Amino acid sequence: MLDSADLSDRVAQILADHAGLEGPLLPILHGIQAAFGHVPQAAIPQIAKALNLSKAEVHGVITFYHDFREAPAGRHVLKLCRAEACQAMGADRMAAEVKAALGIDWHETTPDGRVTLEPVFCLGLCACGPAAMLDGRLIGRCDAGIVAEVMA
Amino acid sequence: MKLYLPLDSVAVALGAEAIAAAILTEAARRGIRVDLVRNGSRGMVWLEPLVEVETDAGRIGVGPMTVADVPALFGSAARHPKALGLVEDLPWMKGQTRLTFARVGVIDPLSLADYRAHGGLQGLTRARSMTRAEIVAEVTDSGLRGRGGAGFPTGIKWKTVSDAPGDRKYIVCNADEGDSATFADRMLMEGDPFCLIEGMAIAGLACGAAKGFVYIRSEYPIAIRVMESAIRIARTAGVLDAGFDIEVRVGAGAYVCGEETSLLNSLEGRRGVVRAKPPLPALEGFMGKPTVVNNVISLASVPVILAKGAAFYKDFGHGRSRGTVPLQIAGNVRYGGLYETAFGLTLGQIVDDIAGGTASGRPVKAVQVGGPLGAYHPRADFDTPFGYEDFAGQGGLIGHAGLTVFDDSADMLAQARFAMEFCAIESCGKCTPCRIGAVRGVETIDRIAKGDAAAIPLLTDLCSTMKSGSLCALGGFTPYPVLSALTHFPEDFTPVREAAE
Numbered sequence: 055m056l057d058s059a060d061l062s063d064r065v066a067q068i069l070a071d072h073a074g075l076e077g078p079l080l081p082i083l084h085g086i087q088a089a090f091g092h093v094p095q096a097a098i099p100q101i102a103k104a105l106n107l108s109k110a111e112v113h114g115v116i117t118f119y120h121d122f123r124e125a126p127a128g129r130h131v132l133k134l135c136r137a138e139a140c141q142a143m144g145a146d147r148m149a150a151e152v153k154a155a156l157g158i159d160w161h162e163t164t165p166d167g168r169v170t171l172e173p174v175f176c177l178g179l180c181a182c183g184p185a186a187m188l189d190g191r192l193i194g195r196c197d198a199g200i201v202a203e204v205m206a
Numbered sequence: 207m208k209l210y211l212p213l214d215s216v217a218v219a220l221g222a223e224a225i226a227a228a229i230l231t232e233a234a235r236r237g238i239r240v241d242l243v244r245n246g247s248r249g250m251v252w253l254e255p256l257v258e259v260e261t262d263a264g265r266i267g268v269g270p271m272t273v274a275d276v277p278a279l280f281g282s283a284a285r286h287p288k289a290l291g292l293v294e295d296l297p298w299m300k301g302q303t304r305l306t307f308a309r310v311g312v313i314d315p316l317s318l319a320d321y322r323a324h325g326g327l328q329g330l331t332r333a334r335s336m337t338r339a340e341i342v343a344e345v346t347d348s349g350l351r352g353r354g355g356a357g358f359p360t361g362i363k364w365k366t367v368s369d370a371p372g373d374r375k376y377i378v379c380n381a382d383e384g385d386s387a388t389f390a391d392r393m394l395m396e397g398d399p400f401c402l403i404e405g406m407a408i409a410g411l412a413c414g415a416a417k418g419f420v421y422i423r424s425e426y427p428i429a430i431r432v433m434e435s436a437i438r439i440a441r442t443a444g445v446l447d448a449g450f451d452i453e454v455r456v457g458a459g460a461y462v463c464g465e466e467t468s469l470l471n472s473l474e475g476r477r478g479v480v481r482a483k484p485p486l487p488a489l490e491g492f493m494g495k496p497t498v499v500n501n502v503i504s505l506a507s508v509p510v511i512l513a514k515g516a517a518f519y520k521d522f523g524h525g526r527s528r529g530t531v532p533l534q535i536a537g538n539v540r541y542g543g544l545y546e547t548a549f550g551l552t553l554g555q556i557v558d559d560i561a562g563g564t565a566s567g568r569p570v571k572a573v574q575v576g577g578p579l580g581a582y583h584p585r586a587d588f589d590t591p592f593g594y595e596d597f598a599g600q601g602g603l604i605g606h607a608g609l610t611v612f613d614d615s616a617d618m619l620a621q622a623r624f625a626m627e628f629c630a631i632e633s634c635g636k637c638t639p640c641r642i643g644a645v646r647g648v649e650t651i652d653r654i655a656k657g658d659a660a661a662i663p664l665l666t667d668l669c670s671t672m673k674s675g676s677l678c679a680l681g682g683f684t685p686y687p688v689l690s691a692l693t694h695f696p697e698d699f700t701p702v703r704e705a706a707e
Contacts, residue, residue: 079475119458137386142537181542194219
């Protein structure tokens with residue numbers, strides 16, 4: 055766990071790295087999530103102060119976007135595409151099999167903290183569905199065998 | 207020995223990195239020097255990963271590749287068990303008119319020398335010799351309309367921004383390509399990023415803007431990386447300078463940010479909530495300044511229009527849909543991918559002839575055209591020519607020109623329910639018909655599924671409210687997939703089905 059001084063130093067560095075950008079909040083939040091794996095609650099007052107926003111405004115932006123997490127994810131993040139082109143290739147059935155195998159639903163993490171399962175709406179792999187992304191790696195023609203890969 | 211292997215997301219998702227490693231290992235083992243170019247994709251997804259071997263006769267395609275197929279590449283490419291012949295002679299390639307995608311899959315995406323050698327920067331060079339009004343007139347005369355889906359004439363939008371007073375103006379490229387079945391923006395950015403940069407630079411000249419943004423969705427990591435590299439290269443080479451520079455911004459997983467005013471709020475660092483129009487973004491856009499918001503394909507079509515002239519581009523097409531359109535054929539389809547052609551092919555020609563029907567081999571039941579907000583078309587609509595007005599006339603839209611093919615196992619009630627569910631998940635919350643209507647829509651469709659036929663008029667009434675009362679296309683167009691499913695496939699909405707089970 056980070057102590058608060060360390061967190062505050064790193065957030066200050068990220069804020070400084072984005073100084074001078076027009077409309078810098080999203081790049082800052084991406085930077086913070088890349089550094090910490092989520093956007094820590096403790097960073098919000100510091101971001102708000104630097105950008106002359108209210109804490110509520112920063113919180114509002116964080117919660118609007120699906121990408122930003124308020125708590126860390128599991129060690130692996132598995133995203134399965136739920137959009138129509140993948141549905142046409144059996145994505146719903148595959149998602150049901152993956153959920154059953156992992157014993158979790160969308161947006162949940164296995165109790166051992168190994169994997170977080172998330173829906174995604176389109177990875178642009180619509181002619182080789184069902185599509186998935188495992189820890190940032192793109193996968194086409196995915197099947198429930200992906201679970202074995204996560205568990206390996 | 208010169209080989210090509212795409213860096214395109216599709217090739218990577220189907221194993222291109224392992225093929226690349228195997229090629230280098232095998233070459234080292236044989237003591238052969240290989241020049242492995244990571245190109246864009248030719249758009250033939252069923253052949254990916256597609257390796258091309260340069261020979262005296264031309265580039266011979268070999269695919270779809272597995273690691274086991276690598277050693278045989280080092281013999282005669284033409285005699286490889288998976289050899290396809292010259293790539294440019296394949297029927298999929300020969301049938302196309304590649305104007306916007308002319309270089310995608312052909313060149314090294316990050317070689318400015320390659321880009322120049324294949325006609326790149328001719329449009330920008332010509333634009334630099336023209337007045338602002340002349341550039342705008344050229345784009346207007348080409349008949350180019352917004353390829354993001356709305357179909358608004360690009361030249362008229364540019365003229366509004368060009369004529370607007372303002373100390374700062376912006377060119378914003380909408381690369382938040384969130385519609386299912388669309389990947390043309392991604393392929394263009396991954397396969398020919400300088401083309402987009404050139405189009406934006408021309409837009410900057412035409413409108414008097416000094417700054418451009420490319421807003422790319424976070425689901426496209428490879429496109430983000432390639433665009434950022436290309437922008438750095440363009441700066442070093444002086445293609446971009448203080449007179450016009452571009453910055454990449456990454457989205458954060460909100461579908462609604464593909465709507466232009468929501469995108470502008472997101473760029474400004476706010477919640478991606480839709481803005482009411484007027485004011486038009488062309489007059490009060492990013493930071494309240496005059497702003498062009500154009501789709502990737504609209505901007506990437508500009509260089510060829512400037513290089514070859516408005517008349518050349520306008521000559522292609524059909525009715526008021528001028529030029530070419532990159533069709534993206536997806537879903538349950540035998541030959542899926544990107545196919546650029548003049549407007550005017552019928553839906554049936556696209557689905558049956560080009561795409562070869564379904565991957566499953568079962569009959570086509572429905573084709574959703576234009577992404578998640580597009581209508582589901584039955585075979586009865588297969589004689590509809592691909593054009594903005596033609597699809598509007600069939601109760602649909604062409605959107606970003608994506609087509610999702612479904613076989614006869616599709617349950618259209620489930621598809622209609624998903625459309626409402628998706629709208630509920632992605633609604634920005636600003637207007638009531640969308641925010642609440644979508645939730646009620648899911649509930650109403652669930653009632654129909656349980657056999658409550660009285661809920662059907664309620665659903666059509668709700669759809670009419672959403673259509674006329676929503677602030678943007680998300681709530682306003684969700685009725686297209688819902689009502690088209692209900693109209694064309696009523697058998698999926700009747701309790702008879704449940705009774706039979």
